[in-house]
Amino acid sequence: xxxxxxxxxxxxxxxxxxxxxxxxxxxxxxxxxxxxxxxxxxxxxxxxxxxxxxxxxxxxxxxxxxxxxxxxxxxxxxxxxxxxxxxxxxxxxxxxxxxxxxxxxxxxxxxxxxxxxxxxxxxxxxxxxxxxxxxxxxxxxxxxxxxxxxxxxxxxxxxxxxxxxxxxxxxxxxxxxxxxxxxxxxxxxxxxxxxxxxxxxxxxxxxxxxxxxxxxxxxxxxxxxxxxxxxxxxxxxxxxxxxxxxxxxxxxxxxxxxxxxxxxxxxxxxxxxxxxxxxxxxxxxxxxxxxxxxxxxxxxxxxxx
Amino acid sequence: xxxxxxxxxxxxxxxxxxxxxxxxxxxxxxxxxxxxxxxxxxxxxxxxxxxxxxxxxxxxxxxxxxxxxxxxxxxxxxxxxxxxxxxxxxxxxxxxxxxxxxxxxxxxxxxxxxxxxxxxxxxxxxxxxxxxxxxxxxxxxxxxxxxxxxxxxxxxxxxxxxxxxxxxxxxxxxxxxxxxxxxxxxxxxxxxxxxxxxxxxxxxxxxxxxxxxxxxxxxxxxxxxxxxxxxxxxxxxxxxxxxxxxxxxxxxxxxxxxxxxxxxxxxxxxxxxxxxxxxxxxxxxxxxxxxxxxxxxxxxxxxxxxxxx
Numbered sequence: 001x002x003x004x005x006x007x008x009x010x011x012x013x014x015x016x017x018x019x020x021x022x023x024x025x026x027x028x029x030x031x032x033x034x035x036x037x038x039x040x041x042x043x044x045x046x047x048x049x050x051x052x053x054x055x056x057x058x059x060x061x062x063x064x065x066x067x068x069x070x071x072x073x074x075x076x077x078x079x080x081x082x083x084x085x086x087x088x089x090x091x092x093x094x095x096x097x098x099x100x101x102x103x104x105x106x107x108x109x110x111x112x113x114x115x116x117x118x119x120x121x122x123x124x125x126x127x128x129x130x131x132x133x134x135x136x137x138x139x140x141x142x143x144x145x146x147x148x149x150x151x152x153x154x155x156x157x158x159x160x161x162x163x164x165x166x167x168x169x170x171x172x173x174x175x176x177x178x179x180x181x182x183x184x185x186x187x188x189x190x191x192x193x194x195x196x197x198x199x200x201x202x203x204x205x206x207x208x209x210x211x212x213x214x215x216x217x218x219x220x221x222x223x224x225x226x227x228x229x230x231x232x233x234x235x236x237x238x239x240x241x242x243x244x245x246x247x248x249x250x251x252x253x254x255x256x257x258x259x260x261x262x263x264x265x266x267x268x269x270x271x272x273x274x275x276x277x278x279x280x281x282x283x284x285x286x287x288x289x290x291x292x293x294x295x296x297x298x299x300x301x302x303x304x305x
Numbered sequence: 306x307x308x309x310x311x312x313x314x315x316x317x318x319x320x321x322x323x324x325x326x327x328x329x330x331x332x333x334x335x336x337x338x339x340x341x342x343x344x345x346x347x348x349x350x351x352x353x354x355x356x357x358x359x360x361x362x363x364x365x366x367x368x369x370x371x372x373x374x375x376x377x378x379x380x381x382x383x384x385x386x387x388x389x390x391x392x393x394x395x396x397x398x399x400x401x402x403x404x405x406x407x408x409x410x411x412x413x414x415x416x417x418x419x420x421x422x423x424x425x426x427x428x429x430x431x432x433x434x435x436x437x438x439x440x441x442x443x444x445x446x447x448x449x450x451x452x453x454x455x456x457x458x459x460x461x462x463x464x465x466x467x468x469x470x471x472x473x474x475x476x477x478x479x480x481x482x483x484x485x486x487x488x489x490x491x492x493x494x495x496x497x498x499x500x501x502x503x504x505x506x507x508x509x510x511x512x513x514x515x516x517x518x519x520x521x522x523x524x525x526x527x528x529x530x531x532x533x534x535x536x537x538x539x540x541x542x543x544x545x546x547x548x549x550x551x552x553x554x555x556x557x558x559x560x561x562x563x564x565x566x567x568x569x570x571x572x573x574x575x576x577x578x579x580x581x582x583x584x585x586x587x588x589x590x591x592x593x594x595x596x597x598x599x600x601x602x603x604x605x606x607x608x609x610x611x612x613x614x
Contacts, residue, residue: 143316146594147323150587152549158571159331159579239448243553246450247568262451266557269458280451288446 030224033300034293040300043292050105050286057106061099062087065256068094079272091261091275092268101282104256109286111172111251112237118176119237120183120230127187128218132195138188145181153178153240157249171241171250179237183229190222224301232294235287242283258283309602317595324587328580329373333366335576342386342574382584383577387570392581395566400585402472403555403562406485407547409478411540413486417444418493419536423529425494426501437494445491453484453557471559481558485551489543493536500532534601541597545590 034040053060062085063069072086072094073079079090087098130141157174194217238258244250245259253260258279265276340357341348357363361372376383382392418441425437460480461469467480504510552564559565563582570578 143319143323146316146320146591147327150320150324150545150590150594151327151583152546152552152586154552155549155567155579155583155586158567159583242448243450247553247556262448262454266454269454270462273458276451276454280448280455283448283451284446287448288442291442291445
C-alpha cells in the first residue's frame with residue numbers, strides 16, 4: 001500500500017488488487033527513484049536525521065541524560081523551560097530534556113533495529129521453508145505462525161515479564177520474536193510464485209541441488225522485498241517498544257527511552273505539557289520517516305508496466 | 306466450497322489447541338510457585354505444601370495437561386490467585402467493555418479511512434488528495450497512547466466535554482474509540498485509495514460514465530462496492546488484533562476491560578487470570594480470522610480454488 005497509489009498484495013499473500021509487478025528492481029536503482037519523489041525525499045531525510053541522531057547521541061548530546069542538575073529546577077521545584085543550557089528545558093527531575101531525547105531515540109532505535117534484524121532472519125527462514133517445500137511443512141509452519149499471531153504481543157511480553165526481569169536482551173528477543181509473522185507470510189507468497197517460474201526448473205536441469213536453488217535464486221529475488229517490509233516494520237516496532245516502555249515492561253528506567261519519557265510527562269500534562277509532547281512528536285517523526293521511506297521504496301521497486 | 310469451510314474450521318481448532326497448549330507450557334515453565342502466591346509470603350511451608358497438593362500441582366505433567374484441557378472444554382478457566390474469584394466470571398464481566406470499545410473503534414476507522422480514501426481517489430493528484438493523505442499520515446505517525454493522553458487533557462480536563470476516564474457515563478467510549486479510529490484509519494485510507502483508483506480505471510466504470518450517469522453516482526454505487534472488498538477483510542483482522550492491542554488505551558483511560566484485567570494479573574502474578582485473558586483473546590482472533598477468510602472467499606471465489614486445489 002502506498003500513498004502514491006500502487007497496488008500491493010495483502011499481508012497473507014492474497015492479492016487484494018492484482019500486482020503489476022513482473023520483477024523487483026535492485027535496491028540502488030530504487031533509491032535513486034525514491035529521491036525523485038517528494039514523499040520519498042522527506043522519508044529519506046527524516047530517517048537519516050533520526051539514525052544519525054541516534055548513532056551520534058553520545059557525541060551530540062550536550063549533557064548526560066541521567067544527571068540531575070540542581071539548577072534544572074527552580075526554587076519552587078518546577079523544571080526550567082528551554083534556555084541556553086537546556087535546549088528543550090529540563091524534566092521533572094532536573095535532567096536535560098534534549099539529551100534525554102537523543103539518548104532515548106538511540107535506545108529505542110537500537111532495540112528496534114536489532115529486534116527487526118532477528119525478525120527478518122526468522123521471517124525469511126520460515127517463509128522460504130514453507131514456500132519452497134510446501135505440503136505439510138508449510139501447513140505446520142503457517143499454523144504455528146497463526147497461533148503466535150493470535151496471542152497479542154504486548155500480553156505475551158507481559159506474560160514473560162512476570163518473573164523474567166525485563167533486561168535489554170530479553171526485550172530484544174521478545175520484540176524480535178513477535179515481529180516476523182507478516183514477513184514470513186510475504187516471503188512465503190513470493191517464494192511460492194517464484195518456485196513455479198522457469199528459471200527454477202532450469203536450475204534444476206543444470207543439476208543444482210534444492211539447497212542451492214533456494215539460497216541463490218530465491219533469496220536474491222526476495223531480499224528487496226525484505227528490505228522494504230523491514231523498513232516499514234521498523235516504524236511499528238519502534239512504536240511497540242515505546243508502548244511497552246510506556247507501561248513499564250520495555251526499556252527500564254533510568255535508561256532513557258521515548259515511551260518512558262511520555263509516561264513520565266503524562267503526570268505533568270496540565271503544568272508542563274512539553275514533557276509529554278516532545279517525545280511523542282519525536283516518536284511520530286521516526287514512524288513517519290520509516291513509513292515514507294518504506295512506501296517509496298516499495299513503489300520504486302515495482303516495475304511499472 | 307464445503308471442503309474449504311471444513312478445512313478452515315479444522316485449521317481454526319488446531320490453532321486454538323496450539324494457543325491453549327502454548328499458554329500451558331509457558332505457564333508451567335515459569336519459575337513461580339502458585340501455592341506460595343495464594344498462601345502469601347508469610348504462610349508456613351506446611352500450608353504452602355497443602356495448597357500445592359490441593360491444586361493438584363504435584364501430579365505428573367501429562368495428567369496436569371489433560372485435566373487442564375478437560376477443564377477448558379467445560380469452560381472452566383480456573384480460579385484467580387489474587388481474588389479467588391472464578392476467572393471465567395471475571396472475564397465475562399469485563400468483556401462487554403472491551404468489545405464495545407473495539408467495535409466502535411473499527412467502525413470509526415472505517416468511517417474516517419474510507420471517507421478520506423474517497424476524497425483522495427475522487428480528486429486524484431489535486432490538493433484534496435494530498436490533504437487527505439496528510440491527514441491519514443498524521444494519524445499513522447502519532448503513537449495511540451500519546452494521542453490518548455493529549456485528547457484526555459484537552460477534551461477531558463481543559464474543556465470538560467468528555468469524562469476523564471472510567472465508564473461512569475455513556476459517553477466514555479468516545480475519546481478512546483476516536484483515538485484508536487484516528488490512528489488506525491491511515492491503513493484503510495491507503496488501501497481504500499489504491500483500491501478505488503484501481504476500480505475507477507476499469508471498463509465497467511467507463512461504460513457507466515458513457516451511459517451518462519453522474520460521476521458521483523458511479524463512484525458510490527458501483528466502484529465503491531467492489532473497492533471495499535480488501536477493506537472488509539482488513540477490518541475483520543483489525544478487529545481481532547485490536548482486541549489485544551487496546552491494553553494501553555484501556556490503561557490510559559481507566560476502562561475496566563480485558564486489557565486492564567490482564568495488566569493487574571501481571572502485576573499480581575495472577576497466572577490463571579492472565580492465561581484466561583490470553584486464551585479468550587486468542588479464540589476471538591481465530592474466529593475473526595476464519596470469518597474474514599469466509600467473507601473473502603465469498604467475495605472472491607478464486608481463493609477457494611487456490612487453497613484447496
